[in-house]
Amino acid sequence: MDHAAVGKGMAATPESIMATDSPVFDNARSQMALALDRTLGGICGMHATEGRRDDAVRITALLFDGLRRGAEAAA
Numbered sequence: 916m917d918h919a920a921v922g923k924g925m926a927a928t929p930e931s932i933m934a935t936d937s938p939v940f941d942n943a944r945s946q947m948a949l950a951l952d953r954t955l956g957g958i959c960g961m962h963a964t965e966g967r968r969d970d971a972v973r974i975t976a977l978l979f980d981g982l983r984r985g986a987e988a989a990a
Contacts (some may be wrong), residue, residue, distance in 0.1 A: 954978065 932940045933947065958978070960969035 932943045961967045
């Protein structure tokens with residue numbers, strides 16, 4: 916809980932990096948997109964594992980809820 920409380924302020928950093936068109940952040944945006952691709956790939960791999968479909972569905976829902984929240988904040 917302490918770690919989550921300290922890291923809470925860091926949530927604005929990725930949002931601001933993704934929201935700008937500045938070329939300064941091109942590498943960061945590319946790395947974040949790659950991390951998302953790998954995350955989705957890992958979730959899909961879980962889905963294919965016997966007995967893990969429900970876990971994969973829950974994790975996917977959490978991931979997309981977080982992405983939607985960030986999109987609402989940027990709008």
